[in-house]
Amino acid sequence: MFDDRSPIYHQIAESIKNDILSGELGADEQVMSTNQYAAYYRINPATAAKGFQQLVDEGVLYKRRGIGMFVSPDARDMLLAQRREHFFADVVEPMVAEARVIGIPLDDVVARIHSLKAEESA
Incomplete structure (x- = not known):
């Protein structure tokens, strides 16, 4: 899934964006946790967290305290x-x-x- 062209955290963010654009992830739908994502793709949890934080900073994802991350309604x-x-x-x-x-x-x-x-x- 990952290549050497850009940082892995950036590729994570782009992958989730593509899932949103394709309709695989819908508005207000929960996404995998950073730990689940890291375990599934066998990457460092801090790297996954950095990709997710980028999406939060861009307004693509939002956090629900104690529940997880979700796709923003207008993402x-x-x-x-x-x-x-x-x-x-x-x-x-x-x-x-x-x-x-x-x-x-x-x-x-x-x-x-x-x-x-x-x-x-x-």
């Missing part, structure tokens, strides 16, 4: 908005810049996107 909407923003900044804007550099009119780019959408619908 999915918040994560979708963040991912959309990153998509435009990381994918669309560089694509538009590259199209301009190599002389592709933006109308051609849009036409290609519509063509791909039509193929998908067929």
Whole structure:
């Protein structure tokens, strides 16, 4: 599950975010405890706790004292908005810049996107 590209705690946070986005974890649903998570993935509990704390700090999870951690009610909407923003900044804007550099009119780019959408619908 974990790779060497980023810290494990960050990968934990991203994995839980992906579970929320995919619908595996819903609003106000309890998530595994940090100790359960650490035991299941055979990692240090402090590492798991750091990933969970990152999610609490971001407002993705919230704590219920003595009960555990839960998915924030608006976590999915918040994560979708963040991912959309990153998509435009990381994918669309560089694509538009590259199209301009190599002389592709933006109308051609849009036409290609519509063509791909039509193929998908067929």
